[in-house]
Amino acid sequence: MKAEIITIGDEILIGQIVDTNSVFIAKELNKIGIDVYQITSVQDEEKHILQALSVASKQVDVVIITGGLGPTNDDITKLTLCKYFNDSLTIDTEVLANVKALFKSLGKSISQLNKDQALLPTKATALHNKYGTAPGLYFDEGGVIYVSMPGVPFEMKALMKDEVIPRLKQRFKRPHIFHKTVLTYGMPESDLAEKIMPWEAALPAFIKLAYLPGFDRVKLRLSARGENALVLKENLQLQLEKLETILGNIIKGYEDEEDLQNLIAKQLTKQNKTITTAESCTGGKIAAELAAIPGASNFFKGGIVTYATITKTEVLGIPPAIIDEFSVVSAQITAEMAKRAKKLFNTDYAIATTGNAGPTKGDSDAEIGSVFISIAAPNRQETYAFNFGNGREKVTEKAVKKAMLLLLDDFLLEEEKQNK
Amino acid sequence: MKAEIITIGDEILIGQIVDTNSVFIAKELNKIGIDVYQITSVQDEEKHILQALSVASKQVDVVIITGGLGPTNDDITKLTLCKYFNDSLTIDTEVLANVKALFKSLGKSISQLNKDQALLPTKATALHNKYGTAPGLYFDEGGVIYVSMPGVPFEMKALMKDEVIPRLKQRFKRPHIFHKTVLTYGMPESDLAEKIMPWEAALPAFIKLAYLPGFDRVKLRLSARGENALVLKENLQLQLEKLETILGNIIKGYEDEEDLQNLIAKQLTKQNKTITTAESCTGGKIAAELAAIPGASNFFKGGIVTYATITKTEVLGIPPAIIDEFSVVSAQITAEMAKRAKKLFNTDYAIATTGNAGPTKGDSDAEIGSVFISIAAPNRQETYAFNFGNGREKVTEKAVKKAMLLLLDDFLLEEEKQNK
Numbered sequence: 043m044k045a046e047i048i049t050i051g052d053e054i055l056i057g058q059i060v061d062t063n064s065v066f067i068a069k070e071l072n073k074i075g076i077d078v079y080q081i082t083s084v085q086d087e088e089k090h091i092l093q094a095l096s097v098a099s100k101q102v103d104v105v106i107i108t109g110g111l112g113p114t115n116d117d118i119t120k121l122t123l124c125k126y127f128n129d130s131l132t133i134d135t136e137v138l139a140n141v142k143a144l145f146k147s148l149g150k151s152i153s154q155l156n157k158d159q160a161l162l163p164t165k166a167t168a169l170h171n172k173y174g175t176a177p178g179l180y181f182d183e184g185g186v187i188y189v190s191m192p193g194v195p196f197e198m199k200a201l202m203k204d205e206v207i208p209r210l211k212q213r214f215k216r217p218h219i220f221h222k223t224v225l226t227y228g229m230p231e232s233d234l235a236e237k238i239m240p241w242e243a244a245l246p247a248f249i250k251l252a253y254l255p256g257f258d259r260v261k262l263r264l265s266a267r268g269e270n271a272l273v274l275k276e277n278l279q280l281q282l283e284k285l286e287t288i289l290g291n292i293i294k295g296y297e298d299e300e301d302l303q304n305l306i307a308k309q310l311t312k313q314n315k316t317i318t319t320a321e322s323c324t325g326g327k328i329a330a331e332l333a334a335i336p337g338a339s340n341f342f343k344g345g346i347v348t349y350a351t352i353t354k355t356e357v358l359g360i361p362p363a364i365i366d367e368f369s370v371v372s373a374q375i376t377a378e379m380a381k382r383a384k385k386l387f388n389t390d391y392a393i394a395t396t397g398n399a400g401p402t403k404g405d406s407d408a409e410i411g412s413v414f415i416s417i418a419a420p421n422r423q424e425t426y427a428f429n430f431g432n433g434r435e436k437v438t439e440k441a442v443k444k445a446m447l448l449l450l451d452d453f454l455l456e457e458e459k460q461n462k
Numbered sequence: 463m464k465a466e467i468i469t470i471g472d473e474i475l476i477g478q479i480v481d482t483n484s485v486f487i488a489k490e491l492n493k494i495g496i497d498v499y500q501i502t503s504v505q506d507e508e509k510h511i512l513q514a515l516s517v518a519s520k521q522v523d524v525v526i527i528t529g530g531l532g533p534t535n536d537d538i539t540k541l542t543l544c545k546y547f548n549d550s551l552t553i554d555t556e557v558l559a560n561v562k563a564l565f566k567s568l569g570k571s572i573s574q575l576n577k578d579q580a581l582l583p584t585k586a587t588a589l590h591n592k593y594g595t596a597p598g599l600y601f602d603e604g605g606v607i608y609v610s611m612p613g614v615p616f617e618m619k620a621l622m623k624d625e626v627i628p629r630l631k632q633r634f635k636r637p638h639i640f641h642k643t644v645l646t647y648g649m650p651e652s653d654l655a656e657k658i659m660p661w662e663a664a665l666p667a668f669i670k671l672a673y674l675p676g677f678d679r680v681k682l683r684l685s686a687r688g689e690n691a692l693v694l695k696e697n698l699q700l701q702l703e704k705l706e707t708i709l710g711n712i713i714k715g716y717e718d719e720e721d722l723q724n725l726i727a728k729q730l731t732k733q734n735k736t737i738t739t740a741e742s743c744t745g746g747k748i749a750a751e752l753a754a755i756p757g758a759s760n761f762f763k764g765g766i767v768t769y770a771t772i773t774k775t776e777v778l779g780i781p782p783a784i785i786d787e788f789s790v791v792s793a794q795i796t797a798e799m800a801k802r803a804k805k806l807f808n809t810d811y812a813i814a815t816t817g818n819a820g821p822t823k824g825d826s827d828a829e830i831g832s833v834f835i836s837i838a839a840p841n842r843q844e845t846y847a848f849n850f851g852n853g854r855e856k857v858t859e860k861a862v863k864k865a866m867l868l869l870l871d872d873f874l875l876e877e878e879k880q881n882k
Contacts, residue, residue, distance in 0.1 A: 054484075054485075054488075054501065055488055055497075055498040055499070055500075055501065056488060056489070056492050056498065056672075057484075057485045057486065057487070057488030057489035057490075057492060057498075058672075059485075060480055060481070060482055060485050061480075061481060061484075061501075062480055064474075064477075064481075064503075065474075065477045065479075065480050065481075066477065067477070068474070068475055068476060068477030069476070069477030070477075072476050072477060077475075078475040078476065078477075079475070079504075079505065079510070080475070080502060080503065080504050080505075080510070080514075081474065081475065081481075081501075081502070081503035082500060082501070082502050082503075083484075083500060083501040083502075084499075084500050085499065085500075090499070090500070094500075097517065235575065236573060236575065252472055252473075252476075319746075319767070321746075321749075323753075324750075324753075325746075325749055325750045325752070325753020325754065325758070325762075326739075326741075326745075326746030326747065326748070326749030326750040326753060326765060326767065327746065327750040328746070329741075329745055329746030329749075329767040329769075330744075330745045330746040330747040330750055332745070333743075333744075333745020333746060333767065333769055333858075334745065334854070334855070334858070336820075336821050336822075336854055337822075338745070338769065339769060339770055342745075342769050342770070343769060343770040343772065343773050344766070344767045344768045344769040344770055344773040344777065345746060345766075345767045345769075346764070346765075346766050346767070346777075347739070347746065347749045347753065347764045347765045347766070347767070348764045349749075349753055349758065349759060349762050349763060349764040349765075350759055350762070350763040350764055352763065352808075353763050353764040353807055356807075356808065357764065357806060357807060386777060387773055387776075387777060388772075388776065400756075401756050402756075402757070429567070429568060429569070431564070431567065431568065431593065432592070432593070433592070433593050433616055433620070434754070434756060435616055435754070436593060436616045438753075438754070439616075
């Protein structure tokens with residue numbers, strides 16, 4: 043079962059908006075076992091849309107179209123669909139009543155353009171749009187389903203969940219699909235791919251492996267697909283166990299697509315502990331990641347950014363003599379920062395970073411790319427040294443991720459020790 | 463001159479990552495007058511990639527491919543390009559030396575998979591990847607340019623700017639295209655669109671106007687395209703002057719797509735002043751934005767994140783009585799935070815934020831979405847109240863942007879006053 047998503051509108055093609063609609067639609071389709079074969083963004087132009095529809099109809103079973111259903115002139119999806127299906131428009135009285143009711147509830151007068159939203163292709167089933175005037179359109183032609191929705195994200199999302207997914211579930215016999223994601227911890231990432239190669243090669247055909255990006259660490263997703271749910275689940279479990287034997291530390295109970303900061307939040311909440319940050323090169327990014335978690339106030343008390351050297355002495359109270367001795371970007375100063383922030387904010391944990399993100403050496407003599415990270419825990423503290431290469435943004439980003447991973451490792455390795 | 467962007471990789475099609483690479487590429491191509499005709503995301507699958515390449519080659523002059531160039535098994539772009547061009551792989555010694563040097567600088571051992579990154583199609587020109595092991599590939603075949611780049615954003619961005627754009631500029635005769643971007647300041651945004659409507663309607667056909675999003679403020683881009691550079695430039699200047707007469711305060715010398723933080727950095731550097739931050743709801747994001755600017759250590763001394771109420775009293779020293787009186791999310795507390803951070807970090811300026819980003823009310827009784835921002839300057843301080851609606855991420859993001867804009871306004875309005 044394959045789908046193609048076609049997004050219509052110039053905004054995406056000139057790089058003005060990020061296409062998050064496709065992300066949502068792809069996720070929803072995947073969950074019910076429909077593969078997204080292709081995502082295509084095309085201009086608001088009849089000929090181009092017709093061509094994209096024609097290509098899609100030959101390669102997939104479901105075509106989901108968003109955008110170009112509004113009342114303005116450059117929104118031409120509806121007319122183009124009419125042409126594509128050799129169809130004509132007719133007033134849908136139910137949709138017209140909905141448009142009128144919506145304008146009445148907003149206290150606005152209704153224009154002819156708005157009324158025209160109720161003109162629908164005769165071959166289409168109207169999908170009720172709870173939040174807007176343009177209904178979704180559903181066509182079942184030549185064995186292919188075509189769905190057209192407005193591009194406004196919350197209108198599209200409601201249509202997708204309430205109208206489209208239930209119809210697709212009913213229309214197609216789909217295979218079962220199960221995913222398991224594995225995040226490794228406490229091990230170097232360098233040669234993991236080679237290590238698991240023989241295991242990967244021996245995977246049964248109905249289980250697919252994907253390397254997921256974004257964690258600066260090996261994160262793998264196994265997807266099993268087929269007719270027999272029990273067989274799929276058993277085999278997924280079996281492969282997960284094999285993988286654990288090969289790799290050692292993998293996070294159990296790790297939920298699909300869960301963010302690193304949520305894993306950390308779970309650990310802190312479970313332990314009923316608090317945390318603070320003392321950042322130099324990461325400039326507040328670690329604090330921001332922690333603060334972004336809903337409910338952060340349960341474990342994140344706050345943090346400090348001591349960017350200039352003088353703030354390390356004057357605000358955190360690190361003796362200038364130590365800085366002179368070891369230099370401001372050093373394991374010693376990073377460890378001091380973590381220790382002192384933990385005390386200042388009165389927390390159980392602290393993460394500290396110093397480093398030189400470049401492009402110039404700034405306050406320190408440290409090599410560009412060199413970063414120190416210190417994790418202070420209730421009864422232990424570890425400080426690590428890295429070189430993340432060049433590129434200011436990249437160095438900072440890597441430092442943030444590495445700090446979060448080291449913190450998570452600390453939690454998990456400590457838990458393991460406690461359990462022994 | 464038309465381009466198609468093809469992104470390869472299952473992550474986009476399963477909805478796991480948002481395709482921001484295409485946004486960046488589309489913007490860069492647009493700037494040099496190349497229209498993006500289509501963006502296509504396809505699976506890591508030979509047959510599918512071949513088909514996408516074949517479709518693209520018939521409809522555009524430039525095909526930009528990202529993703530699928532890494533060292534792991536599911537990255538098949540390079541082999542597929544070989545097949546598409548009926549080509550074979552050969553070792554590129556320069557690329558091999560680069561891979562080796564990169565691993566050496568990171569102190570890591572190099573695997574065969576990594577070395578294989580230097581195997582390139584013979585018809586390809588290697589594009590030097592400053593930040594990673596996989597080079598970009600550039601083909602000029604049958605009148606169409608094909609560029610393939612790794613999907614890692616910072617690697618792709620550097621390749622695009624340093625290698626791809628200069629080559630495309632040289633390869634194609636394009637019309638001249640000039641952009642001017644205008645950012646307004648110190649004025650309400652509400653009815654600007656109506657105000658400029660007559661001017662917009664009278665623009666010559668070769669000048670296009672675009673409303674740019676992302677600043678929560680009217681930001682306009684004028685693009686002039688044509689054969690005569692002088693005429694284009696003169697007309698752009700003329701229209702800018704007209705716009706200034708209509709709108710009043712617009713930022714002069716504002717460079718295209720310049721980031722807000724760079725405008726702030728320029729002002730602070732010009733004034734030789736320093737700044738600090740005291741953040742609650744924004745959790746360190748403002749500090750991170752300031753620290754992200756190269757050379758930040760010249761003006762950004764550091765900042766504090768007082769997320770939990772107790773850190774506002776214990777670390778910043780705000781009397782608990784004031785918090786009890788006004789509540790922790792209030793104009794008064796935000797003003798106190800700015801004032802005290804300015805003193806603690808001994809700076810000229812301070813930005814402070816408090817707010818309730820939701821989803822629950824947390825430490826305060828303030829309505830969800832309500833945010834206070836205070837800007838403390840050498841001899842003045844202003845505190846502002848907003849409601850940014852619901853959605854934790856959206857509220858925080860808007861608060862960060864608004865704080866930066868208010869700071870910039872403060873600089874510019876003060877400068878104007880001084881000049882009178």
